[in-house]
Amino acid sequence: MKLNYSLTGIAIMFAVLHTGCSGQKETIVKDEFVRGADIGWVQQMEATGYRFLNDDGKAEDCLKILRDHGMNTVRLRTWVNPSDDKVSGHNSKEETVAMAVRAQKLGMRIMINFHYSDTWADPGHQKKPAAWEGHDFPTLLKDVYDYTHEVMSALKNAGVQPEWVQVGNEIPGGMIYPEGSTSNWPQLSQLINKGYDAIKAVSPSSKVILHLDQGNNSERFRTWFDNAKAHGAKYDVIGLSYYPWWLDGKPDFSLSINDLANNLNDMAARYGKEVMVVEVGGEDTQADNTYNLLVAVIQKVKAVPNGKGLGVIYWEPQGARSWSRYPLSAWGNDGKPTKALDAFLVK
Incomplete structure (x- = not known):
């Protein structure tokens, strides 16, 4: 995720009770399709006193609210030696493990996202951890492995076996700069x-994801994954970010959704890999549009041939703008989720 403002391969089955403007409704979600949320801010938000409210306006565990809106998966970022900054810190190993245990107890599936940094890693930031500065390349390889x-x-010792694990976050230009830049693919691989x-070595069944931004940009993905193949990079799943809001002029998603669909299908066919939208979001103040965006993205991922479309994950849906200043959450100023989250209840 680009910040400019300084969830066992088993079927999940549960009843979701949701109260909306039309009254109470019950929806059953029991497919294996990933309906998830990246929730790296939850612990900090709770620590600063933020109160998550359900649709009835009652304070409730954020994870339960998300689950009751159809989400079956959490994605958790982990940083090497993070600061305690409210928005750009935390997500240490200990915090990540604690949140994974908490989510698993609610029956949610787990994805872990290694940034290999002390803070945000994305297309504009891939700074190596301070503790790794000055290390030669063989030592950096050992740093990453260790x-x-x-x-x-x-995670294993805490009883958590993530279904998916990302090596790097949004790495179109590589990771752990400068040694892991795409200008040196042999080292990056x-x-x-x-x-x-x-x-x-720890969790053989975990599927490894490599993740790029601009999921609607086929040329970007073909170039990168052709290089990954040519240089022997190992992975199981292709992860995509898709944020129409960040595109030039903030166009409506209808202008790029078919490009996303074509890229999803192309990636699955060209490389024989499963694909997943691991980050998506829309503007919090445009809940109807964000709902429609999410429904469309879910439909496009589910339509990938041969069941290779694994799911969709919203980046920080609970990250209310009033707390984070982030404009693409799915949480309102009233402390409650917006209509956008109801998209994850749609089958």
């Missing part, structure tokens, strides 16, 4: 493979 193995082992190997 840190990844350490976090995965901590080695760094990726050290993360992959460490994940599989």
